Amino acid sequence: MNEICVIIPAYNEAQSLDNVLCELVDNQYTVIVVDDGSDDATSKVSKQYPVHLLIHPINLGQGAALNTGLKYALGLEDVKYIITFDADGQHIVSDIPRLVETMQNTNCDVVLGSRFCKGGEAKNIRFLRRITLFLALWFTKFTTGLKITDTHNGLRCFSPVAARRIRITQNRMAHASEILQEISLHNLSYTEIPVTVIYSDYSVKKGQSFLGGLDILFDIIRGRF
Amino acid sequence: MSLFQFLLLLSIGLFIIYILKFKKAVYDRFFMLIIGLIGIVFVIFPDLTTLIAQSMNIGRGTDLLFYTWVIFCLFKFLRYESRIKELERKITILASESAIENVSVYEQKLMD
Numbered sequence: 001m002n003e004i005c006v007i008i009p010a011y012n013e014a015q016s017l018d019n020v021l022c023e024l025v026d027n028q029y030t031v032i033v034v035d036d037g038s039d040d041a042t043s044k045v046s047k048q049y050p051v052h053l054l055i056h057p058i059n060l061g062q063g064a065a066l067n068t069g070l071k072y073a074l075g076l077e078d079v080k081y082i083i084t085f086d087a088d089g090q091h092i093v094s095d096i097p098r099l100v101e102t103m104q105n106t107n108c109d110v111v112l113g114s115r116f117c118k119g120g121e122a123k124n125i126r127f128l129r130r131i132t133l134f135l136a137l138w139f140t141k142f143t144t145g146l147k148i149t150d151t152h153n154g155l156r157c158f159s160p161v162a163a164r165r166i167r168i169t170q171n172r173m174a175h176a177s178e179i180l181q182e183i184s185l186h187n188l189s190y191t192e193i194p195v196t197v198i199y200s201d202y203s204v205k206k207g208q209s210f211l212g213g214l215d216i217l218f219d220i221i222r223g224r225f
Numbered sequence: 226m227s228l229f230q231f232l233l234l235l236s237i238g239l240f241i242i243y244i245l246k247f248k249k250a251v252y253d254r255f256f257m258l259i260i261g262l263i264g265i266v267f268v269i270f271p272d273l274t275t276l277i278a279q280s281m282n283i284g285r286g287t288d289l290l291f292y293t294w295v296i297f298c299l300f301k302f303l304r305y306e307s308r309i310k311e312l313e314r315k316i317t318i319l320a321s322e323s324a325i326e327n328v329s330v331y332e333q334k335l336m337d
Contacts, residue, residue: 034324050331054324060317068321072328171317 003080004100005030005073009065010087014041021049023093024085032073033087034065042087052076062154063175067168074163082163086154095195099157102193109162109188112148113155119194120150126199140177144184148192152176155195162188230268237264260297 006029010017017033024031031051035043037059046053054068066084073082081100085091095113102111115122116137122130133152140151154176158166166182168175183190241261248254267274267290274286283289 047329047331052331053329055327055329056320056324058316058320060320064317064321067317068324071321072325075325169314171313 001076001078002028002030003078004083004096005032005076005079005081006083006085006096007032007034007066007069007073008085008087009034009036009062009069010038010042010046011036011059011062011065012038012040012042013087014038014045016089017042017045017087018048020085020087020089020093021046021051025049025051027093027096029083029096030076030079032069034069034072036060036062036065061171061175062173063168063178064171066175070158070163070166070168074160079160082158082160084154084156084158089200090197091155092196092198095155095193096157098193098195099155102191103157103159106191107189108191109159110183110190111157112150112190112192113153113195113197114148114150114192115153115195115197116149117192117194121194121196122199123196124199125197129199136177140180143177144180146180146184146190148180148190150192151180153195153197155197162186226269233268234265237261237268 006024008017008020008024008031010033021031021033031049033042033046033051033053035046035053035055037056043053043055052072054072056065056068069084070082073079081103083096083099085096091113099111099113102108114120115125116133133150136151137149140146140148152173156179162183165186165188166179168178168182170178182188241258244254244257244261248257271286274289276286278284278286278289281289283292
């Protein structure tokens with residue numbers, strides 16, 4: 001069992017998952033795929049690789065899939081670094097060792113990937129998406145006080161201590177903001193590193209719209225009550 | 226008594242029977258029964274709503290009923306929201322535990 005465990009929440013990602021898993025497995029990471037009730041070949045593709053495959057019987061949302069993955073990862077032996085990684089091919093595998101190295105050097109509980117800090121890159125990002133993320137950043141800074149530059153990046157590294165403390169109750173996309181709120185609430189040490197996020201036509205189609213961003217905001221407010 | 230009053234009383238009567246027959250929680254039974262009985266009184270004595278409204282500086286009896294209905298609906302909405310949230314939470318836990326319990330690990334498949 002590798003001490004680096006990568007959790008991939010996946011919903012109908014058969015198209016992109018093959019390449020993602022191929023690269024992760026080549027690097028010999030412990031890979032956990034959480035199939036969030038997909039109705040395509042996501043599970044079938046996953047089973048072709050030496051991964052731990054968990055399947056939700058119904059679609060619950062990325063937050064729920066991540067939560068399942070974290071719970072499972074915490075039960076594995078020898079895991080010291082828990083990475084969350086998107087299934088749509090937006091993240092690059094070579095950023096994983098940089099996350100781990102940063103955690104080792106800084107002893108932080110959480111290392112967050114950022115497209116927007118110095119050295120980070122968001123290739124082919126649409127203008128409206130940038131605006132949505134800017135608004136999310138402002139909201140998160142206001143509600144959590146965290147000094148970060150990217151609030152909705154799925155590439156993160158948790159220590160087992162952080163993974164145990166963080167409670168994800170938001171099933172859908174508001175979980176990203178909730179994770180940051182949990183970091184703030186539990187006073188977990190964190191840092192950011194620049195990473196690259198690649199926007200392809202496929203990933204843009206699957207990503208959040210501006211109105212979807214408003215839904216997230218509504219979910220966060222609703223979750224507080 | 227007009228036909229409409231009779232139909233209203235019949236509806237409230239059926240509502241009370243439904244509450245007593247199908248609602249088990251004491252709180253639900255008690256609260257809804259009180260609402261039903263108040264409804265019966267207001268149907269039989271419609272001028273009473275105006276008297277009560279005027280004593281509360283609301284104006285018309287229909288306004289009083291409308292405002293009360295709005296508050297009641299808001300309360301029910303919040304209660305249902307809370308229940309739905311709780312149900313979603315339970316479904317999530319069940320689905321998550323089922324996924325973990327039935328994990329498929331590649332190495333295990335090779336050994337089988």
